[in-house]
Amino acid sequence: MVRNAPKNIKLKTIGVVHSPFHVREDIDPRRNFRPNGFSDVRGELEIDPAYAAGLKDIAGFSHLIVIFAFHKSGLGHLLVKPPFESRRRGVFSTRSPHRPNPIGMTVVRLLGRRGNVLRVSGIDLLEGTPVLDIKPYTSRDSKRGVKHGWMRTSVLNR
Amino acid sequence: MVRNAPKNIKLKTIGVVHSPFHVREDIDPRRNFRPNGFSDVRGELEIDPAYAAGLKDIAGFSHLIVIFAFHKSGLGHLLVKPPFESRRRGVFSTRSPHRPNPIGMTVVRLLGRRGNVLRVSGIDLLEGTPVLDIKPYTSRDSKRGVKHGWMRTSVLNR
Numbered sequence: 001m002v003r004n005a006p007k008n009i010k011l012k013t014i015g016v017v018h019s020p021f022h023v024r025e026d027i028d029p030r031r032n033f034r035p036n037g038f039s040d041v042r043g044e045l046e047i048d049p050a051y052a053a054g055l056k057d058i059a060g061f062s063h064l065i066v067i068f069a070f071h072k073s074g075l076g077h078l079l080v081k082p083p084f085e086s087r088r089r090g091v092f093s094t095r096s097p098h099r100p101n102p103i104g105m106t107v108v109r110l111l112g113r114r115g116n117v118l119r120v121s122g123i124d125l126l127e128g129t130p131v132l133d134i135k136p137y138t139s140r141d142s143k144r145g146v147k148h149g150w151m152r153t154s155v156l157n158r
Numbered sequence: 159m160v161r162n163a164p165k166n167i168k169l170k171t172i173g174v175v176h177s178p179f180h181v182r183e184d185i186d187p188r189r190n191f192r193p194n195g196f197s198d199v200r201g202e203l204e205i206d207p208a209y210a211a212g213l214k215d216i217a218g219f220s221h222l223i224v225i226f227a228f229h230k231s232g233l234g235h236l237l238v239k240p241p242f243e244s245r246r247r248g249v250f251s252t253r254s255p256h257r258p259n260p261i262g263m264t265v266v267r268l269l270g271r272r273g274n275v276l277r278v279s280g281i282d283l284l285e286g287t288p289v290l291d292i293k294p295y296t297s298r299d300s301k302r303g304v305k306h307g308w309m310r311t312s313v314l315n316r
């Protein structure tokens with residue numbers, strides 16, 4: 001056991017994702033291997049009105065980090081088989097939804113705000129995904145010289 | 159209220175951060191406004207041996223996303239006063255630790271792995287920070303043309 005760390009953290013849903021993807025099969029996993037990914041997919045982040053005051057000043061940012069819950073994921077396995085892969089990979093080297101903590105992160109482009117609703121593009125999430133946090137994306141989050149480990153040998157990159 | 163979203167999510171600590179920063183005052187907030195940020199700061203991510211099997215295949219990735227708990231943060235305010243700012247900003251337009259869900263995200267460079275310990279650089283976290291998840295950073299996470307909203311007018315960028 002890791003010493004002195006609090007064992008459990010409780011989070012609350014602050015909003016919900018609206019997406020054109022209603023079931024998992026709607027999401028084409030091949031997009032994950034393309035630099036443009038889901039950038040053409042539009043959706044909304046509907047923030048609970050109780051938290052909407054926290055959206056002040058957000059309009060000037062081009063990109064947002066969305067922290068969300070994988071609400072449809074199964075048990076948290078340590079080895080997972082990514083789409084199109086024959087081998088099982090360590091879960092922390094994948095973006096699989098089936099992880100010890102069912103929590104995800106994606107970066108979206110902010111198109112506009114209307115009250116407690118943010119219009120965004122780059123949605124790779126299911127309709128109804130619970131939003132846990134929104135953070136401004138800054139140039140510190142934009143890394144160069146990224147190496148992709150096992151993903152570079154994926155059939156999709158050949 | 160947002161409809162149909164599960165209200166609470168329970169997460170468990172999967173590891174702990176080792177950092178040269180032992181108290182909040184050790185972390186110079188001016189680094190947040192510099193593109194190089196904390197890239198010269200080295201530390202370790204010590205993963206609980208119970209989860210270490212999930213680190214398989216991680217070695218080939220240059221950068222990792224670390225999701226962590228702000229374990230020293232206070233109540234989650236919706237308006238916060240960032241360092242060096244006179245005005246209060248909406249919390250979702252800041253990276254403040256004092257947020258409705260005390261959860262953070264940072265991108266580190268992976269230097270090496272020894273068993274359940276990852277050596278990394280780019281540490282902007284306190285010693286003892288609970289780790290909740292590790293994900294591979296991919297070129298999809300690296301955005302161009304980033305606009306920084308209110309941060310561009312910060313005294314630190316003048």
